[in-house]
Amino acid sequence: MVDERIETPLATRHDQDGVATVTLTNPGRRNALSCAMMKSLHDIFDAIATDRDIRCVILAAEGPVFCAGHDLKEMNGISDCDKHAALFSQCSDLMMRIVTLPQPVIAKVHGMATAAGCQLVASCDLAVAGTSAKFATPGVNIGLFCSTPMVALSRNISRKHAMRMLLTGDPINAETALSMGLVSDVAADDDLDVATTTLARGIAARSGMTVQTGKQAFYKQLEMPLSDAYAYASSVMTGNMQKHDAREGIGAFVEKRHPTWRHE
Incomplete structure (x- = not known):
């Protein structure tokens, strides 16, 4: 008997009015950046890079959490040093793909964005956060300093703000993230979709x-x-x-x- 089950994609793309919305679609795993998730995102961004019809990108997520960072179960199941190195290299490549993408990328953030999820937000050109959004680099709490998230974080906010986040792991709210420069805009949770779409379409309307x-x-x-x-x-x-x-x-x-x- 043929198994007709269709595997749910980890990330999807939807295009409208010159804007591509890329959505993390694995809320059951808190949209963790597993190797498979990172490959899916990288493949989508590669396709967008050569699409002349797309002039702006929104990076969004399904479920109550924007992105919880690396998949710790996956990481803990790896004992080989070379495989760990490959995983972190894959993550760095994904972040660089966002930075080098020809089109601007806007993170639309709700819920928590932690560790590599916070790195994902910091790697985007702009970020609109809902008022309930929170950001953290809590690796220090589990004995794994957020060294790769540190790279993007320290290029967005001041050294002392970055060090406080990295050394304590304490979460910050959307307004604090705005004052630090981690996000560019804050909108009421109910207005997050409209605020992000309006910003993206405004950019897409330019040359x-x-x-x-x-x-x-x-x-x-x-x-x-x-x-x-x-x-x-x-x-x-x-x-x-x-x-x-x-x-x-x-x-x-x-x-x-x-x-x-x-x-x-």
């Missing part, structure tokens, strides 16, 4: 070429000395000026009309 140019340049110049950053940014703007959408946008502004983007 895709311009937004992608800006995202890439933003992260690249952060690692440069000041003078090098200005030289690099000047070269980016020079190249940007030669593009159709820059000429169209400036022309539309001068002529007091709405621009018609070709996203090139």
Whole structure:
């Protein structure tokens, strides 16, 4: 007899109005970043990266928890050092895939985002949190310091705020996360969907070429000395000026009309 059961996907993608919504769909495991979950997300982001119709991405989750971080049962079942190294490398690759994705990624956060789940939020370009959302890097409480989440966290908030989260494991609420710079927006839980979608569609309505140019340049110049950053940014703007959408946008502004983007 053929088993006709269909395996539930760990992550899904839904496209509308130039926005791709990527949803973690394993609430029974608190949307933990198992190896299978990370592969599913990476594959989806790879497909989005080359999709010219997508100009912004929302990263969401089903269930009461946004993401609980690594799957501790899976990690505890691994005794081989090389396999642990491969797991953490896979996680780092996923975070880098988000940062290097041409389109901006907005985390839509409800419930808890802990450890690598907090890292996931910090790796996104923007994050909208519901008022009930909480964030933590609690690895210190189980003898496993959140070293890889530390990388993204320390690039979003001040050193002392990051160290406090990492050394205590104490959760912070949405308003505190906003004041620290871990999230960009806070919305009432009932308004979270609308607030995130409005932000994403607003970005998607801009020139895709311009937004992608800006995202890439933003992260690249952060690692440069000041003078090098200005030289690099000047070269980016020079190249940007030669593009159709820059000429169209400036022309539309001068002529007091709405621009018609070709996203090139």
